[in-house]
């Protein structure tokens with residue numbers, strides 16, 4: 001789909017995956033005016049195809065668009081286009097346990113112009129790829145380092161938009177953590193370096209003394225769709241869940257007092273990732289003896305079951321892609 005100032009979005013087309021040609025002066029290369037989304041499609045044994053809450057992804061894309069001065073897309077039209085694209089060849093969607101079709105919609109600014117201003121031209125593209133199980137050797141807890149030197153986002157910045165620049169600014173910290181054996185970093189807020197925000201590509205939850213807590217959305221955290229689903233699921237089960245500010249000192253104290261029972265990250269890729277260790281100021285906080293927690297496992301089983309159509313979906317989250 002193309003966008004031209006004056007004409008709007010036009011020229012929808014499906015073409016085979018291939019390199020695209022862009023002018024070297026395209027604004028996206030220089031000023032990073034781009035947004036993206038990530039979601040998955042599942043194919044059941046009886047050949048039904050489901051998307052998980054895709055309306056949420058297109059709504060969030062428009063939210064990111066607004067922040068990045070990109071013209072809005074028609075959310076219904078985008079979903080319809082996605083369905084048609086999926087149905088080009090349903091065999092692309094793997095059926096084995098834990099597998100799915102990963103979908104990456106994105107928008108880039110294409111006007112050839114060296115000067116900082118919103119572009120007059122854009123391209124909206126959707127690419128897709130089959131993905132295997134995130135946990136090839138079974139779900140296992142990950143190690144995460146609390147980031148002290150770098151920040152990913154600040155209040156008033158682009159943190160709550162899904163835009164490339166946020167990920168570019170996180171690369172350095174990720175590289176450093178990786179070298180010392182930590183798979184992801186846990187970001188603290190960019191102002192006081194005190195409050196927990198989110199993990200590289202996941203939101204974060206803690207179970208402290210029977211209560212589940214997650215950082216409240218504050219403008220610099222991405223509003224994860226998995227995060228929202230987990231909160232709804234916990235409420236449905238009458239398990240106390242609170243969205244609020246959580247300082248890293250509070251987490252440390254809960255750990256010292258033996259009250260930090262479970263921790264997990266949530267995101268489209270892993271769905272739920274149990275956290276077995278947090279590195280904070282050279283101290284290793286081992287959580288639940290590096291075992292996956294009972295609640296974490298229940299949430300994982302339930303949410304993946306709803307997504308792949310093997311468990312009831314009382315929330316109506318799965319959207320069927322009909323071949324009619």
Ligand code: PMP
Pocket residue numbers: 038198199200201202203222223224225226227266267268269
């Ligand atoms: N935070 C960040 C920075 C992310 O990139 C992602 C992945 N989209 C998430 C959180 C989790 O969001 P979701 O559950 O919608 O995948």
